[in-house]
């Protein structure tokens with residue numbers, strides 16, 4: 238039985254991970270969870286998982302209140318708490334379903350402690366893909382992605398050689414604005430951008446999917462996960478999100494993975510370490526639903542942010558941390574109606590052309606970069622008002 242620590246249990250991936258764990262109670266033992274602002278479901282989790290004893294809260298107030306109710310449990314709070322809970326809970330497996338940079342240091346800690354890391358927090362690879370891979374190479378940790386596209390690619394690559402790949406095609410739904418005139422982009426509101434055509438996800442990734450920053454991150458993620466050069470990784474649009482990604486091999490075999498848009502599939506792939514779990518999450522699939530394919534090229538003019546995926550992989554160093562930090566601040570500002578939709582692109586362009594480059598950053602350098610770029614982005618937002 239694998240002992241599991243779930244970081245970000247209150248989020249979209251976190252709650253779907255709970256669903257999968259409940260389905261396979263004999264195989265996994267949930268020993269610890271973290272939550273941010275949404276702490277309502279914690280009591281339910283305690284009822285459902287007998288050995289759940291470690292808890293981390295974003296806010297000290299929630300931590301205090303929790304310990305008053307449950308003095309017998311072990312609890313922590315804040316960013317440091319996310320590290321302490323990994324150290325103390327003695328889990329075999331850490332599911333990192335945190336959103337944004339806050340997930341980076343927990344990923345590093347899990348890898349340093351030789352855990353099995355089930356990684357939804359793609360920002361960890363965007364910020365520090367080189368460091369993550371060197372920890373994997375030099376230690377005994379394992380990493381399994383929780384991302385529909387990358388799990389699809391991993392399935393297509395089963396028993397295949399990386400050198401036989403001609404191209405990896407990462408599918409994108411195109412988001413809500415694929416057919417919208419570019420001239421109208423500046424009128425896009427957060428409410429418009431939160432209407433994803435095919436997936437229901439947390440707010441930040443939904444905005445990233447509309448700007449294609451999510452696809453940009455996924456190009457970086459694919460490079461670090463599969464050790465494939467950026468030139469062989471391309472986005473392609475499948476408006477229905479039925480094809481989760483594909484691989485074209487040099488002999489022109491095309492492998493693709495199709496199926497419902499349901500994150501429990503990639504989550505179970507990671508929890509079961511790449512083996513089939515045979516869990517039935519929905520009624521039988523109707524093959525004709527998934528048998529008709531229609532692909533479109535990515536529109537790089539409408540969605541220029543996607544190019545930063547290639548930029549970051551070419552430039553390396555701290556450029557991914559810079560991109561991630563500015564994007565996080567800008568998405569938050571857009572969601573709070575502080576900036577217009579296209580300001581996200583404009584300010585990212587400004588920051589990406591001026592930041593202080595560090596060639597071989599340490600983890601500490603990346604933390605410093607993140608802090609400085611957040612401040613700089615806030616200043617540019619203020620200036621633009």
Ligand SMILES: NC(=O)c1ccc[n+]([C@@H]2O[C@H](COP(=O)([O-])OP(=O)(O)OC[C@H]3O[C@@H](n4cnc5c(N)ncnc54)[C@H](OP(=O)(O)O)[C@@H]3O)[C@@H](O)[C@H]2O)c1
Pocket residue numbers: 244245246247248249250251271272273274275276294295315334335336337339357358359360383384385436437438439440441442500
């Ligand atoms: N959602 C999807 O379908 C999907 C698909 C593929 C990949 N991913 C990736 O999975 C990750 C999680 O995405 P999501 O959509 O599940 O996001 P989400 O719904 O916003 O959940 C994020 C989780 O992180 C917690 N959190 C946020 N900031 C925190 C902080 N400062 N300290 C402690 N906890 C914090 C949140 O707590 P509260 O909500 O309680 O504040 C929540 O539990 C992201 O990296 C995303 O790119 C998501």
